[in-house]
Amino acid sequence: MGRHEWAHTGVEEVAPGVHRIPLRMPGDVLAATNVYAIVGADGIGLVDGGWFAEPAWRDLETGLAALGAGTGDVRAVAVTHAHPDHYTLAVELRRRTGCTTYLGAGERETVEAIGGGGHGLADFAASLDRCGVPAELVERHLSAQGDPALYEAPSEWLSDGDAPPVGGVRLDAVATPGHTRGHFCFADDEAGLLFTGDHVLPHITPSIGFEPVDDRHLPLADYLASLHRVRSRPDAALLPAHGPPGPSVHARVDELLDHHEVRLAQCGDALAEGARTAYEVAARLPWTRRLRAFSELSGFDQLMAVHETRAHLAVLDLRGRVTARADADVDVYEPA
Numbered sequence: 001m002g003r004h005e006w007a008h009t010g011v012e013e014v015a016p017g018v019h020r021i022p023l024r025m026p027g028d029v030l031a032a033t034n035v036y037a038i039v040g041a042d043g044i045g046l047v048d049g050g051w052f053a054e055p056a057w058r059d060l061e062t063g064l065a066a067l068g069a070g071t072g073d074v075r076a077v078a079v080t081h082a083h084p085d086h087y088t089l090a091v092e093l094r095r096r097t098g099c100t101t102y103l104g105a106g107e108r109e110t111v112e113a114i115g116g117g118g119h120g121l122a123d124f125a126a127s128l129d130r131c132g133v134p135a136e137l138v139e140r141h142l143s144a145q146g147d148p149a150l151y152e153a154p155s156e157w158l159s160d161g162d163a164p165p166v167g168g169v170r171l172d173a174v175a176t177p178g179h180t181r182g183h184f185c186f187a188d189d190e191a192g193l194l195f196t197g198d199h200v201l202p203h204i205t206p207s208i209g210f211e212p213v214d215d216r217h218l219p220l221a222d223y224l225a226s227l228h229r230v231r232s233r234p235d236a237a238l239l240p241a242h243g244p245p246g247p248s249v250h251a252r253v254d255e256l257l258d259h260h261e262v263r264l265a266q267c268g269d270a271l272a273e274g275a276r277t278a279y280e281v282a283a284r285l286p287w288t289r290r291l292r293a294f295s296e297l298s299g300f301d302q303l304m305a306v307h308e309t310r311a312h313l314a315v316l317d318l319r320g321r322v323t324a325r326a327d328a329d330v331d332v333y334e335p336a
């Protein structure tokens with residue numbers, strides 16, 4: 001199967017009454033967002049909404065038509081997190097049809113920041129400055145994500161353990177902070193299904209904590225704890241927001257945990273070789289599945305790479321493996 005074939009397969013029934021509908025994304029970074037339509041006695045429920053644009057909207061209409069339904073039959077959308085490729089089409093769908101939308105309560109600050117046009121980019125830029133990133137790189141490549149006009153509060157904010165009704169089933173809302181602070185997975189334990197959003201993806205490791213809110217939390221520590229949380233639940237079929245479904249959440253979680261231990265070790269090695277800032281460490285690490293040099297990444301991806309490295313250094317600090325100190329302009333790390 002080609003790397004992006006999952007994005008062009010049309011509607012796929014992944015379990016009885018559960019249909020995967022890939023919706024196109026603007027640009028081609030992730031190709032598509034999987035929306036899962038659950039067809040039940042009281043209409044259709046969706047997990048995730050996709051990135052609102054007319055092509056994606058048409059993909060949804062076409063997908064629902066194949067199920068003998070239309071957008072007006074959607075009663076509820078449970079959204080895994082506030083990133084635009086998951087939330088914005090859900091907002092538009094509610095405006096057009098009056099359906100109910102659910103989103104994790106931890107996303108409230110993000111939704112308010114983007115909806116208010118703030119995007120929190122100044123805070124993000126300040127954080128990158130303290131990572132030792134050249135100012136010119138930040139100025140040229142840090143850009144906002146998400147149209148403020150498509151950000152507003154959902155019908156209901158979710159808390160851990162809530163059970164939103166989606167297509168006639170009550171899904172178990174499992175808080176999995178890390179990718180974003182309010183990320184949720186949705187479980188149907190009886191059917192052996194876990195809708196993982198971006199928490200567990202089959203081909204890539206999700207970005208960590210890319211959101212317009214301050215970074216008083218340790219997003220990677222949260223993320224690793226959320227991987228362990230999902231690992232401690234019964235194994236289930238993996239129904240990700242990007243990429244093809246897979247048979248085992250646990251198998252992929254184990255790979256992701258291994259991956260992050262390797263990255264933590266590589267960060268420690270870079271410090272042992274004399275790197276001192278998150279930027280200097282990131283510049284020494286291999287990136288992406290193809291192990292590309294930092295200098296080969298796009299400017300925006302370099303910023304994301306530094307942000308990710310900073311998250312790893314914070315976990316090493318938490319584990320007592322490095323010492324961190326704030327100099328006047330930058331955060332400096334040394335092997336403990």
Ligand SMILES: [Zn+2]
Binds near residue numbers: 083198
């Ligand atoms: Zn995301």
